[in-house]
Amino acid sequence: MMTNMDCDRLVDYLNGTLSADEIQQFEQHLKTCTECQEMIEVTGELPYLADPVEPPADMKVRILSNVFEEIPEQNNPPAALKPTMSPIPLHKKKSKANIWKPLIAAVLLVSLLGNGYAFQQLSDQDDALETAIKSFELQPNETFSGTATAALIEEEGLLNLVVQADQLAELDASQVYQVWLIKDGQPIPAGAFSPNPNGEGASYYQLEENTEEWDTIAITLEPETGNETPEGEIVLSSEI
Amino acid sequence: MEKSTDTSLYLRVSKQDKAALEQLYDRYEKILFSFLYKMLEDRGLAEEALQEVFIKIWRGKGVYDESKGKFTSWLFRMAQNTAIDLIRKRKKPSVPIEEAAQMVSNDKPVDQQMEWSEKQEQIQTAVQHLSAEQQKMINLFYFKGHTHEAIAEMCDIPLGTVKSRIRLALKKLKTSLHGMQERGAYDD
Numbered sequence: 001m002m003t004n005m006d007c008d009r010l011v012d013y014l015n016g017t018l019s020a021d022e023i024q025q026f027e028q029h030l031k032t033c034t035e036c037q038e039m040i041e042v043t044g045e046l047p048y049l050a051d052p053v054e055p056p057a058d059m060k061v062r063i064l065s066n067v068f069e070e071i072p073e074q075n076n077p078p079a080a081l082k083p084t085m086s087p088i089p090l091h092k093k094k095s096k097a098n099i100w101k102p103l104i105a106a107v108l109l110v111s112l113l114g115n116g117y118a119f120q121q122l123s124d125q126d127d128a129l130e131t132a133i134k135s136f137e138l139q140p141n142e143t144f145s146g147t148a149t150a151a152l153i154e155e156e157g158l159l160n161l162v163v164q165a166d167q168l169a170e171l172d173a174s175q176v177y178q179v180w181l182i183k184d185g186q187p188i189p190a191g192a193f194s195p196n197p198n199g200e201g202a203s204y205y206q207l208e209e210n211t212e213e214w215d216t217i218a219i220t221l222e223p224e225t226g227n228e229t230p231e232g233e234i235v236l237s238s239e240i
Numbered sequence: 241m242e243k244s245t246d247t248s249l250y251l252r253v254s255k256q257d258k259a260a261l262e263q264l265y266d267r268y269e270k271i272l273f274s275f276l277y278k279m280l281e282d283r284g285l286a287e288e289a290l291q292e293v294f295i296k297i298w299r300g301k302g303v304y305d306e307s308k309g310k311f312t313s314w315l316f317r318m319a320q321n322t323a324i325d326l327i328r329k330r331k332k333p334s335v336p337i338e339e340a341a342q343m344v345s346n347d348k349p350v351d352q353q354m355e356w357s358e359k360q361e362q363i364q365t366a367v368q369h370l371s372a373e374q375q376k377m378i379n380l381f382y383f384k385g386h387t388h389e390a391i392a393e394m395c396d397i398p399l400g401t402v403k404s405r406i407r408l409a410l411k412k413l414k415t416s417l418h419g420m421q422e423r424g425a426y427d428d
Contacts, residue, residue, distance in 0.1 A: 010410075011403045016321045017387060030308065037309060039407075042414040044313025046382055047275035047320075048359040049367065055273040056287070063291045064265060067298045068258060142393040185285060185330035216330075230329050 010036050014043060133159075138219065138236035145169070146199070148236045150179075150217050152207075159207040161190055163219070165236070168195035176225045177235070179203055182216040187230055190217075214240050246311035250304050253297060261298055268312075271356060272319050279323040279383050289322045296322075320382070327385035366416035374409035381406050 006029035012018050013026045030036055135151040148165035163179050171177075176194055180187035191203030218237040220230045244263065252260035272293065276286035296302045296318060304314045367375060380386045380394070381402075388406075392399045 008403070011381075011388065011406050014317070015381060015387065016324050027308070035411075038414050038418075039410045040317075041309055041313050042410055042417060043320075043382065044310055044316050045359060045363045045366075045413075045417060046378075047271060047278075047316045048356060048363050049383075050271070050274040050278035052270060052356065053274040053277045053283075053286075055269055056283070059273075059287055059290075060265065060269065063287070063294060064262060066291055067261070067294045142390050182330065185282070185326065187329065233328065 007033065007036055010039060014040070134240075136217065136238040136240065138163075138165075138217065138238045140236050141234060144235040146236065148219060150238065161205045161207055161217075162202065163191060163193070163205075163217075164200075164202045165193070165195075165219070166198075166200045168199045168201055170195065170199075171221075174224045175232075176222050177201060177203075178220050178222045178225075178227060178230065178232070179205065180218045180220065180230060181214040181240075182218055183214050187218070189228060192222075192225060216240060246315075247304075247306055250297075250311060254300060256298075261294065264297070265294060268315060272315070275316065276319060276323050279320070279385065280326060285326055289319065289326055292322050293319050320385075324385035328387075362417060362420055363413075365420065366413050369416045370409055370412055374405060374412065377402065377405045378409050378413075 006026065009018065009022065009026045009029075013023065018026060030040070133152045133154055135149055138148040138150060140146060146165055146168040148163055150161060150163045153160045153162055161179070161181070165177065168177070171194055176192045178189060179191040179193075181190045182188075190207075191205035193201035193203040195201040216237060217240055218230075218234045220232040220234050222230065222232040244260075246264070246267075249260045249264050249267075253264060269290075272290055273286055276289045277283060280286050280289060293315070302314075302318050304311060308314070367378070370378070376395075377391065380391050381388070386394070388399055388402045392402045395402070
């Protein structure tokens with residue numbers, strides 16, 4: 001039976017903003033709603049608006065060999081689609097404030113469980129050996145109200161990326177703000193944090209790559225810690 | 241020999257028939273690559289997205305059900321969703337509003353298959369029946385992968401208005417296309 005409420009979800013369905021449950025519900029509705037069916041069929045014509053672009057001659061071989069190499073049971077993204085750069089190991093820094101201890105214990109546990117990354121909170125910076133090289137104001141997306149700054153800091157000849165954010169809303173237990181360094185659309189994780197009760201959070205990440213390599217820094221709100229590729233919306237970002 | 245239908249190829253693919261996947265690939269490589277290029281504006285990303293689409297098909301991650309519509313609608317929707325994921329992950333700067341309505345290129349493409357050319361002409365005509373505002377909505381929503389929230393913000397209109405404009409635009413497209421197809425049938 002068609003209801004307006006179900007039909008209203010068509011646009012969200014096409015825009016990929018429904019949850020798995022909502023998709024299932026909408027597809028149930030779709031079975032009986034001719035109008036929604038027809039409108040979806042129309043979107044199947046829109047790609048023909050594209051002007052023809054000649055694919056690279058060797059693309060077929062590359063793609064099919066990657067497709068057939070995939071193990072069907074594997075849930076990870078295909079090798080060719082993973083970030084081209086290796087994840088950077090994090091060197092942990094000594095904690096300076098006790099309020100972070102429970103959180104650090106939690107994130108280190110997550111790390112030890114196998115995600116390969118550890119997260120570090122930085123509450124203050126008073127190290128005389130630190131020299132700020134460059135800092136950026138991150139711009140919030142349309143709906144996000146928090147603010148953040150990132151700074152590249154040289155410390156004893158090593159480069160560190162420090163991110164400090166405030167006015168952050170409280171998160172669900174499993175959620176985390178994840179920092180990413182991006183080059184040509186390829187992100188690597190570069191620290192993560194959760195807000196304290198005052199809505200402030202910070203992360204500290206040691207870089208082993210040349211910073212010229214990166215064009216963008218972004219922070220996403222991830223549904224869980226330890227994601228190697230972003231799943232959540234970008235909430236703050238800046239060009240580097 | 242009769243040309244295999246998309247559905248019969250798809251069924252063979254679901255039984256891990258590599259030759260069937262290759263046939264589907266050959267059939268849709270160019271339109272998918274062109275479509276993904278239009279969305280992503282980057283050949284490398286378009287290839288990445290195309291590969292992901294075929295991996296999804298091969299692994300059976302997306303399941304096509306003939307009762308839910310045409311194979312191409314399903315295939316293109318999967319491609320579009322894959323591109324949207326890439327767009328949202330990289331947070332590409334928003335397309336300037338004044339360019340957003342340019343869905344239809346004025347250049348007449350020279351090299352393309354007959355079927356594509358016919359379909360392009362039909363859909364272009366249907367799109368030109370939309371108001372500039374509706375064209376802008378469809379372009380931002382469909383090709384640029386913006387969320388409704390982002391479109392509402394960019395165009396400074398309420399969220400509900402964005403959704404209803406997109407819906408109305410799709411409805412109008414549907415009516416125009418059906419009208420053309422029916423007239424085509426009478427002409428035959």
